[in-house]
Amino acid sequence: MTIVLTPVWSNGVQKLKMEGTGPKPVPRGTVPAAHNESIHAVRCMAQLRSKDKAIEKFIYLSQLKHTDENMFYRLCLMNMAEFTPIIYTPTVGDACLQHSHIFRRPEGLYISIQDKGKIGSILRNWPRSKDARISVVTDGSRILGLGDLGVNGMPISIGKLSLYVAGAGIRPSSTIPICLDLGTNTQRYLDDPLYLGLRHKRVSDDVMTEFMEEFMHEMSVNFPKLLVQFEDFSTDHAFLYLEKFRHRYPLFNDDIQGTGAVVLSGFINAAKLSSAASGRPLSEHRILFLGAGSAGVGVAMQLMSFFKLQGLSEAEARSRIYLVDSQGLIFDSRGPMAEHKKYFSRSDYHGPPMTDLVDIIGHVKPTALFGLSTIKNAFNQSVVETMAALNPRPIIFPLSNPVRLSECEFHDAIEWTQGSVLFASGSPFPEESFNGKMLYPGQGNNMYVFPGMGLGAILCQTKTMTDSMVEAASLGLADSLTQSEKKDDLIYPRLERIREISAFIAFRVIRKAQEEGVDRLTDLRALSDDKLMKHIQSRMWNP
Known part of the structure; x- marks a missing residue:
């Protein structure tokens, strides 16, 4: 029997469709069906999908990786949207x-x-x-x-x-x-x-x-x-x-820099859509963060780049960003605070402590609300409706992981904004139909950035991972949307293109390392852009 495995899509998940031409005589020396890798791939996916609990699927895939590494990664590449939430x-x-x-x-x-x-x-x-x-x-x-x-x-x-x-x-x-x-x-x-x-x-x-x-x-x-x-x-x-x-x-921190890079990328694309709806210049966006830990402050630092790209000074960029922690809005006269919070502490507010998120939104009037608080449902109906009242297309990014700690769920954000929300989360949510239109949630998944950033750093043998290299990775991701993805108002590209996206980001990271003189493998400097991209692709391992 001749077996053909064809990737097909069903309910947003890529699956393997097995087609055959029927039984035929088996030539001498042909691998027995029991050891046919194409059939075994179907067997593995059937075993995976037979598990009714996510943790059981995790255990199964861990065991598969130990026993048949090539098969694990082959199936992962063919079923990226299905595998990623498990591993x-x-x-x-x-x-x-x-x-x-x-x-x-x-x-x-x-x-x-x-x-x-x-x-x-x-x-x-x-x-x-x-x-x-x-x-x-x-x-x-x-x-x-x-x-x-x-x-x-x-x-x-x-x-x-x-x-x-x-x-x-x-x-x-x-x-x-x-x-x-x-x-x-x-x-x-x-x-x-x-x-x-x-x-x-x-x-x-x-x-x-x-x-x-x-x-x-x-x-x-x-x-x-x-x-x-x-x-x-x-x-x-x-x-x-x-x-x-x-x-x-050669070192970076994914929570501070990787999260910051992927959120910056999503915000760039969301801000363009929001500004197109409101007529507001990109430089006039205001961002409010709920959560001021390492991830929150790291993302805020990275988003300074967005405003600097619009021509704002560092002080002007910082003034567009507001942080809220467990005690409310962070401002200078509130009292002692952790060192990492001081950079974004407000010097222009001198009133009483402001702890209610709806009140803070009314004071700040943000165009974007980011959650890195790990507080489930912190973005409740009042919060989201207040954002929608201020913005024709509010940007709402509940980024806390896992899903049970997310500040807001996609279907609620759609309902409370009447479908106008520009949404990206830390964990995946399914697409939703609203008024006859399919709406797609973005996922601010570090996986979009760190693999390509790491690949570029490894290939050029960087001495250090500079802020500019991280920014180059972020801008590379923002620029990687296809016309089809833009037509669907996507904030991030489809995860199934991750290899293509990673190669593109690696290219940008290598060129930035060369520009800053931190690359140790200087031979790559002589390659044209086309040849460098082909070199990157040739160095990517395939199972």
Whole structure:
């Protein structure tokens, strides 16, 4: 029987359709059907779809990756929209919560505070050290919006690296998932007999900093071509270690820079649609953030670029951005505040504390409302209707992950704005029909940016990841919409084009690294744009 597998679409999900010409004599030497990879692909998808719980699908795909890596990534590429919510957000959040209970076998490196003084010897045991190009490192202290999970945060590192492979063609053998075990302050894990990590509270900041100095030094010595991505460190530590190490090693923080880049890209496209409806110049947009942690402040810093691109000064750009934390609007005379919040603290407000979000919206009159608060339903009907009353096309981005922590759901935003909302979320929502028109939610998914940004940094062997390189990745994503996607008012491109998008972003990142003189592989400078793009595509691994 001749088997043909054809990608087809059904309810927004790409699936494999199997067609055959009927039974025929099997030539001698033909691979038995039991070992036919095309048939096995259908078998694997059938097994995956037989699971009725997302966590069971996660476990199945993890096992498939261990036993048949090529098949896992082949199916991932053919079913990107279906796989991504399983191996990444939102299901990876549940996988982290249950990591010690669903654990099957080690994948990656667990490095604990007890290894201090001998981290180098541990890294030298990594079996593919010469291939190492990218590592995602977490200490599990602030996983998504779930808090301090300790070593249960390891699935975040594993999942992110799977997306580097699927989304940008990074070779699986060149990836290193790492979880740093510095203790946990979550008592239920310390009491859990199955918990995989050390059973003590987190170490002091001074001890952690000594540990991180040794860790980063040994990483650079043992893996000299490695790019490091910091992931889900607590807010203070995220800013501290990004600033401490970014100028010494090829390094970026995905929560601060990756999230900022993908949101900037979506905002650029949303702002154009909003301004087209209102007639308001792009430079006059105002952005209100609910949430002032590392992600919120990181995104706000990145969005400064939007206003600077419109010709505004740094002070003018900063004046267009407002932050709200658990105590309300952040302003100077409110009192002491964390260091990372001070840059966006308002000096032009001197009234009483303002804590009600509807009141704050009435005061600020924002065109865009962003949520990075992990407060479910924080953007309630009153909040969204107030935004719609101020703007013909309000921009509302509830970005907290996973879905159960999202500030607003797509169908509610549509109903409360009568279909006028420009919406992007952190986790996926299905498209909705409204008044006979299909509306598509954007997903401010870091997967759009970090694989291509990492690929570009690796290929040019960057010395450091500069702010301009991150901005180049963001602008590259914004420019990657097709005419068809623009016609549907999409804010982000369709995820099925992720390889094409990643190559485009890698191109922009490499050219910016060359412009700033931080590329170590200078031979790429001589390539024409066309040849550089072909070089990037040729280096992308395919299963």
